[in-house]
Amino acid sequence: MLNIKWLFDLVQVHSTPGDETDLNDYLTKEFKALNLDVQTHGQYAISTTVNGFDESKPTVLVGAHTDSPGYIVEKVSTRRLKLVKLGGASFDGDKTKAVVKTDSNLYNVNLRKEETDDETLYFCDYVPGVKAGDRVCFASNPILSDSGELVAPFLDNRVGCFMLLEVAKKFADAELPFNLVLGANGTEEMCGFGAKVLAKATDPDFVICLDATYTSEEQGIKMGDGAVITLSDASVLLSIKQRENLLELFYDFGVEIQTEVYNYSGTDSRAFPMMGNPAPVIALLLPTEGNHSPNEKCDLEDLDKMLEAIEALLDHSKEYHVW
Secondary structure, eight states, X not given: OXXXXXXXXXXXXXXXXXXXXXXXXXXXXXXXXXXXXXXXXXXXXXXXXXXXXXTTSOEEEEEEEOOOOEEEEEEEOSSEEEEEEESSOOOSSXXXXXXXXXXXXXXXXXXXXXXXXXXXXXXXXXXXXXXXXXXXXXXXOOEEOTTSEEEETTHXXXXXXXXXXXXXXXXXXXXXXXXXXXXXXXXXXTTOHHHHHHHHHHOOSEEEEEEEEEOBTTTTBOTTSOEEEEEESSSOBOOHHHHHHHHHHHHHTTOOEEEEEOSSOOOGGGHHHHTXXXXXXXXXXXEEBSTTSTTEEEEHHHHHHHHHHHHHHHHHTTTTTOO
């Protein structure tokens, strides 16, 4: 059974691009509770290896990113704070609830936007001790419906971090023919530095990149129908043979899966080939609605199906020539 408390905890952690310390600390605490050692790769990433590392074995990396879009304080006045967006954060209407993070405190504030002829400006309430460079994110009050739909900010990509903990729990005592490394990196929503650091630090032979994606009426991608494999985007281009091997694997083991094709955005999975690493990279994503807003939504059934897909990849991807 999934430990949903992990996910509820994760979506309440303040973690904007470049300021992922609190989330790294939470993951480190939970990994250590599972008797796993954690390595820190500067400010950009952390990783842990399940059941030790054997240099004679290949390495499989399951990775997720720790940041979500937010805002950074640009200018402080006694009346309000002027903000700059970090990533693609958005909200409906002219205001929403938010949280300011300073070096010592968290403050609940109102986040506002003002439209001009040239741009959209963002402001929030003044708080004591705030400085330029402090961070603002949406306020989080996760709500789980009777039908199993979770509404909360930051599902992109706290869901991926949640899956890392579930995989650690699931494979804690497994004997595997490869080193299983779980990695969490920052700055996916801005700059993408973290994944490059993680790629160099872990040097994997196969990568499963976890993230969130959008539902799509045109492509038939729905919540409740399982995780999504990206066949093409701005980061991933699977060959026809790779697609067929993956779909055969999931079909043979009864894993419900969806696929998507587009080219206008992508995940930080691009970091691995950009670093010269030839490892095949599979982007496995959770279908969500309201992406990057205060009210992202997912179906808990898809979390079970996503974990099933990860298990199938870890247990059988080699024999199906996925890598």
